Every structure is written in C-alpha cells, then in structure tokens.
Amino acid sequence: MMGMALFSVLNIISVWVVPCLILFALLYAYFRGIKVFDTFIEGAREGFTMSVRLIPFLVGMMVAIGLFRDSGAMELFTNLLAPLIRFLGIPAEILPLAFMRPISGGSALAITAEIMKTYGADSLLGRIAATMQGSTDTTLYILTVYFGAVGIKKTRYALTVGLLADLAGILAAVFICNLVFKG
Amino acid sequence: MVNLLWVGMITIAIIFAGLNGNMEMITPIIFASAENAVSVVFGLISIMTFWLGIMKIIEKSGFIHIVIFLLKPLAYWLFPGIPRNHKAMNAMLMNMGANLLGMGNAATPFGIKAMEKLQTLNDKPDTATANMCTLLALNTSSLTLIPTTIIALRAATGALNPGDIIGTTIIATFTSSLTAIACDRIFRHYYSWKDKTRTPLPKTIKAAKRN
Numbered sequence: 001m002m003g004m005a006l007f008s009v010l011n012i013i014s015v016w017v018v019p020c021l022i023l024f025a026l027l028y029a030y031f032r033g034i035k036v037f038d039t040f041i042e043g044a045r046e047g048f049t050m051s052v053r054l055i056p057f058l059v060g061m062m063v064a065i066g067l068f069r070d071s072g073a074m075e076l077f078t079n080l081l082a083p084l085i086r087f088l089g090i091p092a093e094i095l096p097l098a099f100m101r102p103i104s105g106g107s108a109l110a111i112t113a114e115i116m117k118t119y120g121a122d123s124l125l126g127r128i129a130a131t132m133q134g135s136t137d138t139t140l141y142i143l144t145v146y147f148g149a150v151g152i153k154k155t156r157y158a159l160t161v162g163l164l165a166d167l168a169g170i171l172a173a174v175f176i177c178n179l180v181f182k183g
Numbered sequence: 184m185v186n187l188l189w190v191g192m193i194t195i196a197i198i199f200a201g202l203n204g205n206m207e208m209i210t211p212i213i214f215a216s217a218e219n220a221v222s223v224v225f226g227l228i229s230i231m232t233f234w235l236g237i238m239k240i241i242e243k244s245g246f247i248h249i250v251i252f253l254l255k256p257l258a259y260w261l262f263p264g265i266p267r268n269h270k271a272m273n274a275m276l277m278n279m280g281a282n283l284l285g286m287g288n289a290a291t292p293f294g295i296k297a298m299e300k301l302q303t304l305n306d307k308p309d310t311a312t313a314n315m316c317t318l319l320a321l322n323t324s325s326l327t328l329i330p331t332t333i334i335a336l337r338a339a340t341g342a343l344n345p346g347d348i349i350g351t352t353i354i355a356t357f358t359s360s361l362t363a364i365a366c367d368r369i370f371r372h373y374y375s376w377k378d379k380t381r382t383p384l385p386k387t388i389k390a391a392k393r394n
Contacts, residue, residue: 039243126342
C-alpha cells in the first residue's frame with residue numbers, strides 16, 4: 001500500500017524531472033544570449049569521447065565478472081557469505097557491485113552494466129544496481145584526487161565517513177527498490 | 184585495490200573452472216563478455232552525447248548560480264569558520280551545485296580549487312582540516328538529482344523507461360548524504376574536543392608567533 005503510493009510519487013518525479021530540466025535550461029540559456037546549439041555541440045563532443053573512454057573499463061571488468069560468475073566461483077562465494085547477505089538484506093548478485101562501488105567508478109559502472117545485461121534492465125536486480133550506482137560516488141578516488149591535489153597526508157576521519165555514507169546508500173538502495181519495484 | 188580484486192576474480196574463476204573440469208568454457212566467456220561490453224558502450228554513446236550537450240548548455244548559461252543561491256544557507260552551516268565571501272566558499276558552492284545537477288566532470292575542478300583555497304587556511308599543511316573533511320564527505324556521498332550515466336546505461340540495455348530509477352536514486356542519495364553529514368558532524372566535534380584536550384600548546388605558540 002505504502003509502496004504503491006510511494007511508487008506513484010517517485011514515478012511522477014522520475015518522468016518529469018528530465019524534460020523539465022531540459023526545457024528550463026534551454027529557455028534560460030537562450031534568453032541569456034548563449035549560442036545554444038554551438039554550446040550543445042561542444043558538450044556533445046565530450047559525451048562521445050567520454051563513452052568511448054569507458055570501453056577499456058567495461059571490457060576488463062565485464063570479462064572478470066563474467067568469468068567469476070559462469071565458472072561457478074560466484075556461487076561458492078555467495079554461499080560462504082550467505083549469513084552476512086541475509087543479515088544486510090543485500091541480494092548476492094549485487095554484492096560484487098557493493099564492494100567495487102567505493103573503489104573504482106568505471107569498474108562499478110561495468111558491473112552495473114553486466115547485471116543489467118544478465119538479469120534485464122527492468123528487473124529488480126537491475127534497478128537496485130542502477131539506484132546503487134547513482135546514489136554514491138567513488139569514495140577512494142575522490143579522497144585520492146582531492147587530498148592528493150593539495151598534499152594532505154593525514155586524512156583523519158574522511159575515509160571512515162565516506163565508507164559509512166556508501167554503506168548507508170547501498171542499504172537504502174536495496175530497501176527502497178524492494179519497496180517500490182518488487183512484485 | 185582494484186588490481187587485487189580484478190586479478191582475484193579472474194584467477195579464482197580460472198582455477199575453479201579447472202578443478203571442475205570446465206576449462207573449455209573460459210575462452211568463450213571471455214569473448215562473449217568482451218563483446219557485450221563493447222555493445223553496451225555503443226548503446227551509451229547516443230544518450231551520453233546528447234546529455235553532455237545539454238549539460239554544457241546548463242554550465243555555460245549560469246543556471247548553476249540559481250542552484251547555488253538556494254544552497255548558500257546549507258553551505259554556511261556546513262562550513263563554519265570560513266568567511267562567506269572567501270574564495271574557498273565560492274568554489275565549494277560551485278562544487279555542490281555541479282554535483283547536484285549531475286555534472287560530475289565540472290564538479291571535480293571546483294572541488295580541487297576549493298581544497299587549494301582551504302589549504303591556505305590550514306595551520307598544518309599535511310593534515311586535513313575539519314572543513315576539508317566535510318567537503319570530502321559531501322563529494323564521496325555525491326548528492327545528485329539526475330544520475331545521467333545510469334539513465335543512459337539503462338537505455339542502452341533496453342529499459343522500457345530508463346528514467347524510472349530517478350525517484351529511488353534520489354531517496355538513496357539523500358540517505359547516503361545525510362549519513363555523511365551526520366557522521367561528519369559527530370567526528371568533527373569529537374576531534375575538536377580531542378585536539379583541545381590533548382594539544383593545547385602548539386595553538387598558543389602559533390598565536391604568539393603571529394602577534
């Protein structure tokens with residue numbers, strides 16, 4: 001019941017937010033005298049190269065995950081971790097993503113892609129993976145880049161906070177997707 | 184860490200297949216997975232190209248300043264002790280705004296600039312200040328309204344309505360960001376209390392030197 005109501009509210013947000021942002025951004029830019037189409041082309045070019053740059057990540061990680069699952073190693077691994085998985089409520093298929101998410105953004109994206117390919121983008125697992133991928137950023141990468149840029153060596157509690165936030169995001173993604181998309 | 188996980192997964196898989204007498208399946212899996220990966224990226228290209236174009240328009244139009252205006256009260260509360268017109272505050276606001284709009288590429292340069300400005304306010308250049316940790320907490324939990332890459336990925340793998348995870352993502356991202364802010368507050372107070380009780384000396388020396 002609550003899931004249904006939440007679903008319709010979230011669904012309206014999901015359907016409206018992108019078109020509204022596009023409409024608003026285009027009109028705002030146009031009336032501020034921006035060369036809208038030229039700017040679009042400039043950004044679009046970046047989008048193309050960005051996608052192509054993802055190929056190595058996706059090939060490397062999807063091969064590794066594909067091997068790991070189809071060899072039967074994943075099954076053994078998830079059986080070993082079954083108590084933990086039951087305790088946290090994270091589906092076993094999602095576990096590799098949960099591990100990879102704070103470590104490498106490109107690799108996590110590759111695992112998400114693999115889950116969607118294998119189980120379907122509209123499956124519950126596919127949606128949990130998507131929500132999880134979208135809800136946090138790559139903690140270790142950001143820590144390295146930001147602190148590295150100014151030569152900070154003692155990072156104090158930053159890593160702990162980042163990882164706790166990741167865990168919260170992961171659990172929230174599993175919980176909310178089960179509530180909204182299950183059944 | 185990525186290296187270990189990657190090598191680990193492949194090694195375990197191959198040894199496992201060997202022990203089970205399934206070694207002949209390894210090569211076909213490699214080919215199939217690699218092909219899958221490239222086809223996913225080809226599906227991504229269309230939407231990423233369009234979306235980054237739109238993002239560039241948002242970036243150039245100064246639309247971000249509207250978002251920043253709304254973020255100001257939050258930023259002042261999150262980063263105490265930084266003058267409101269300081270360059271660090273400006274860079275942090277740009278960073279938060281860019282993250283919120285899903286412009287990850289634009290957010291990182293602002294974040295690094297903010298770190299540089301924060302470093303000028305730092306007494307101990309090798310140790311992170313409380314405000315730096317807060318900035319990191321915000322960025323690692325990344326409060327995003329529109330997860331663009333994921334929507335593109337869902338479209339590329341055949342989702343009927345690729346955007347239908349925006350709602351759930353907003354809930355999850357809020358949860359993770361609120362957790363980050365709450366934990367950061369707790370640690371911030373704990374550490375400032377610890378610093379005060381343990382090392383009162385260096386501060387007074389520094390203050391004396393300045394005078």
